[in-house]
Amino acid sequence: MYEYDESTGFENRPVYMNEKSNLLEIEEHMYILDDVKKPNVFRNMFPYSEVPKVPFNDKVVPHNMPKEIWITDTTFRDGQQSRAPYSTEQIVTIYDYLHKLGGPKGMIRASEFFLYSKKDRDAVYKCMERGYQFPEVTSWIRASEKDFKLVKEIGMKETGILVSCSDYHIFLKLKMTRREAMDHYLSIVRQCLEEGISPRCHLEDITRADIYGFVVPFCMELMKLMEEYHIAVKIRLCDTMGYGVNFSGAAIPRSVQGIIYAVHVNAGVPHALLEWHGHNDFYKAVSNSTTAWIYGCSGVNTSLFGIGERTGNTPLEAMVFEYAQLKGELNGMDTTVITELAEYYEKEIGYKIPPMTPFVGRNFNVTRAGIHADGLLKNEEIYSIFDTDKFLNRPCKCAVSNTSGLAGIAIWINSTYHLKGDSAVDKKDKIVEEMKNWVDEQYEQGRVTVMTDEELDAKLRELISALQIPLDLG
Numbered sequence: 001m002y003e004y005d006e007s008t009g010f011e012n013r014p015v016y017m018n019e020k021s022n023l024l025e026i027e028e029h030m031y032i033l034d035d036v037k038k039p040n041v042f043r044n045m046f047p048y049s050e051v052p053k054v055p056f057n058d059k060v061v062p063h064n065m066p067k068e069i070w071i072t073d074t075t076f077r078d079g080q081q082s083r084a085p086y087s088t089e090q091i092v093t094i095y096d097y098l099h100k101l102g103g104p105k106g107m108i109r110a111s112e113f114f115l116y117s118k119k120d121r122d123a124v125y126k127c128m129e130r131g132y133q134f135p136e137v138t139s140w141i142r143a144s145e146k147d148f149k150l151v152k153e154i155g156m157k158e159t160g161i162l163v164s165c166s167d168y169h170i171f172l173k174l175k176m177t178r179r180e181a182m183d184h185y186l187s188i189v190r191q192c193l194e195e196g197i198s199p200r201c202h203l204e205d206i207t208r209a210d211i212y213g214f215v216v217p218f219c220m221e222l223m224k225l226m227e228e229y230h231i232a233v234k235i236r237l238c239d240t241m242g243y244g245v246n247f248s249g250a251a252i253p254r255s256v257q258g259i260i261y262a263v264h265v266n267a268g269v270p271h272a273l274l275e276w277h278g279h280n281d282f283y284k285a286v287s288n289s290t291t292a293w294i295y296g297c298s299g300v301n302t303s304l305f306g307i308g309e310r311t312g313n314t315p316l317e318a319m320v321f322e323y324a325q326l327k328g329e330l331n332g333m334d335t336t337v338i339t340e341l342a343e344y345y346e347k348e349i350g351y352k353i354p355p356m357t358p359f360v361g362r363n364f365n366v367t368r369a370g371i372h373a374d375g376l377l378k379n380e381e382i383y384s385i386f387d388t389d390k391f392l393n394r395p396c397k398c399a400v401s402n403t404s405g406l407a408g409i410a411i412w413i414n415s416t417y418h419l420k421g422d423s424a425v426d427k428k429d430k431i432v433e434e435m436k437n438w439v440d441e442q443y444e445q446g447r448v449t450v451m452t453d454e455e456l457d458a459k460l461r462e463l464i465s466a467l468q469i470p471l472d473l474g
Helices: 088-102 118-129 145-154 178-194 211-229 256-266 285-295 316-327 336-349 370-378 388-392 405-416 430-444 453-467
Strands: 015-018 023-026 070-073 108-113 136-141 158-162 198-203 234-239 274-278 299-302
Touching (some): 070 316, 088 108, 088 336, 145 178, 158 178, 198 211, 211 256, 274 285, 285 299, 285 316, 299 316, 405 453, 430 453
Parallel strands (some): 108 136, 198 234
Antiparallel strands (some): 015 023
């Protein structure tokens, strides 16, 4: 405890130099476990019979983005909890794609796996046999000595451990007090460290937890264990219910930046050991994950296409482009793999990606309005977010209907058959006019659906042959 100074009436609190800001700072107070008798469920924020509230206290924390930030993956763990299990072969193929997408600098740093079944373990062995440095193969296990030994036998260096941190879980699910829960968690982490394995502590439901009454004291104890064993102890901040918000001045525990400030600055957890895991219940998974990077987490945990429990996790592909926007570069990531993965999921796995999904949905860069198509034909930058052909191997397209006009049909032909420069058709070309006449006839006869690529291709080839137009479709 700090000594009391009678001359000033204040505690003599330590003053230290912040090497990053070059300013003297004063430590606010000691953070000790608040072992309450009754659970604090923040009923003022989470009334349950009403929509959750977002209170503000106008406390603002500074941006603190680490020099290095990266992506981690939970496709084979959290992603598998909401769909039919992947086969061993599918897991290995997806893992290969993740390695290629992450690039030579390992931007997809790690991927976590279940170890419960033989199929899971077979997939782990085959992925490890690939010999890739990244993504590192890590596990997620039950907190038992038996499972720790299994992790060690397989040869993994790291494993995730569930350490639920809200009173909803501690009191209402585990039927423990905060002290009992902390002692239990620390004993489990110590067992993991005794096996020489780096624990990744999943602080479940952190956006409903008492940040300074439990989370910060707990993380401080975890850092002491790390110093004792000289093995990294990672902290995953789990927004299990998607309650996190990124609004400046919002109050904890809903404030993403407030949580990260507390765990990094007050509990002393280094950037590189901090990771955000978000859910999309309130459509905030991506914005909260980006906020986590900006305010101090090096890692953001994701799953492919956001597949995960309930509304899903933060989509991996979204964070690839969030990284590029924050850093101004891709740092070696091969974004064309995103399209390859989407095609693999649809054709080989049978997963139907919603057509409006950014970057991977069928309609992501497809325009339907004739006026938009005309602008796209003149200069695609007018209605395209970036060069989708370059980054995703997906040129801008125009869906053909009765509203597409000549420009829409011209775009459809050029994008479908990769016609560029002198080879590209113009909306004034005869073949485009003939195609439009045919399309208009279809809708005059009562059609209400968009023309399919197969229909358009067949008619286009028919017209080219009949009119003897020298257009090479390949």
